[in-house]
Structures are given as structure tokens and as C-alpha cells.
Amino acid sequence: MPELPEVEIVRQSLHKKIKKKSIQQVIIRNRNLRFKIPVDFENFIKNKKIIKVSRFSKYLIIHFQNEDYCLIHLGMSGTIHILDKKKPLKFTNTSFYHSPYLPEKHNHAEFVFDNLKVIYNDPRRFGFFEIIRNHQDLDKRFTSMGPEPFSNKFNLNYVVNYFKNKNKDIKSFLLDQKFVSGIGNIYASEILFASKINPFKKAKRLNKNECLSVILNSKRILKHAINKGGSSIRDFKDISGNKGNFQKEFKVYQQEGAHCKRTNCKGIIKKKITSNRSTFFCVSCQK
């Protein structure tokens, strides 16, 4: 499901729903995620009040009282659903705990609040939860990761220096969370199309202008995607079941065989698969 924009959409809606509320009960249905949900997880979370929900990169950060935190990573297929007793979902005429579109299979954890239930569902189990017990550890947690695209640290000096002598292709770097945090397979292709750069060009071959282009387009495209509610390919929805709209604006992702959308470009969009991941690009205008 989720790259930075989608995780941000989930964060916004989750924050609205659960800030200042206490978790009354935690129900674990299946501990098997990328990392097993620890046995003391329920006790750690239970009765804690939520201050806010923030985000770094593709990680949701639940802030509890007393500087306790829970990280949630959605992996490829993690989704968060909410059932609100006061605002029953459309079509929900059954009980509080059942809704027609709400998945039952692959629910891993359910967090029960007063009048609310938050559900974590993850068929492929690439997501995970992580407990953090103080504010220093939270700061430390992300130090080995690169800056978010929005950060001032993601600037021309940083990128030009980072790319010196780097023999790997530029797309791999956009996916490399140690270089920049939050970009995934969809937005990497879109950013490079906007920058007119071939995804397989070696990073060390990018000139200053191209580096700048990658920086500016990363910031712009991710912000734009957030404003559009994220990309709903497959079944991404926010926690209340609303779809995003950015998928309508894909220029290259999933556009194999289409004509390039750039004015005056006669190129065709091509798909290339490397190490099991697809890359989309225009054969003509991305040099």
C-alpha cells in the first residue's frame, strides 16, 4: 500500500480520531508480522492515553503519555480501519464490530477505545509494530535513515556529495531509505519522469541541475500526492474508507505502452523489471 503520502493520509485521519483518547483493550488476533508482536505488547499499550499520531518517512508514530511510543510500519499491504460507534459507516446496519467492507481475514490487532475500534489488517505480513520506551530512543531510532524529501537537509550539497563516485542507478537511490526517506516504487518513477532523467542512469553521472531537479520534484510530487489524498492503486483507502486521487495523475507508473504525456514528446512509456520491481519511464525524453 503505502509510501510517504499514503502513510501521511493515514496519520492525519488516525490522529483526528484517537488523540486524547485512552486504549481500553488490545486484542491480538495474529502475532505473525515481519517481526512477531511481542507478548507484552498488549499490557504495554493498555490504558495508555494517546497524545498524538506523528510520522517519519513511512512509519506512523503513536505518542503515548509518559514518553512511550509505538511505531507502526504498514509494509506492502498493511491497512488501518476504524469503526466509529457515533458515526456508523454507510451500509453498516449490522453491529458496531462488523461492516461489509471491513476485512475479517488477516486482522492482526484491534485497539478498542470508548466508542471506537481501530483495526490493523495485513495479508502479506510485511508490516510490523515496535515499542519505544523513551524519547531518546525515539530520536535514535531514525538516525541511520536519510532525511525526508521535505527536509532542508535534502538539499543540493547533500545530494551532489552523496552521489560522488556512486555507481548505482538513480532510481535505486530514490528507493534507498538511507539516502532519502519515504519514497517508494511509484513515486520514484514519477519523480524521475518529472526530472527528465533515465531511471537507470548512474548517480555519479547526474549533473548539478539534474540533482536539483530530483530534489525539487521529490518535494513537489510528494506534497501534491498528499493534497490529493494519496494514490489508491489496488485498494488503498484512508482509515474511514475514502480513496485517494493521485493515481489519476500518474504520468508513467502503470502506463506501459502509453504515449508520453509530455507535450511534443513522441516517446512511449516502457516498463522494465529489475530485482522483482517494475520501473516505468519514457524511452524518449528521460535521458
Added chain:
DNA sequence: AAGAGGCCCTGATAGC
């Protein structure tokens, strides 16, 4: 040390 590739897992879809 950097870079390439495999692997974790289930589900949807395409092709026969």
C-alpha cells in the same frame, strides 16, 4: 564498502 539479488508472505489476475 558498495552493489546485486534473494527472500519474507498472501492475493489478484492472466493464461492455458
Added chain:
DNA sequence: TGCTATCAGGGCCTCT
């Protein structure tokens, strides 16, 4: 209908 193969938004690990 039902088999098999392929692909999917991530990131960790190992090998060279």
C-alpha cells in the same frame, strides 16, 4: 473449473 505463473506500494539480509 482449476491449475500454474507472474506480479504487487517494502526493507532486511547475505554474498561477492
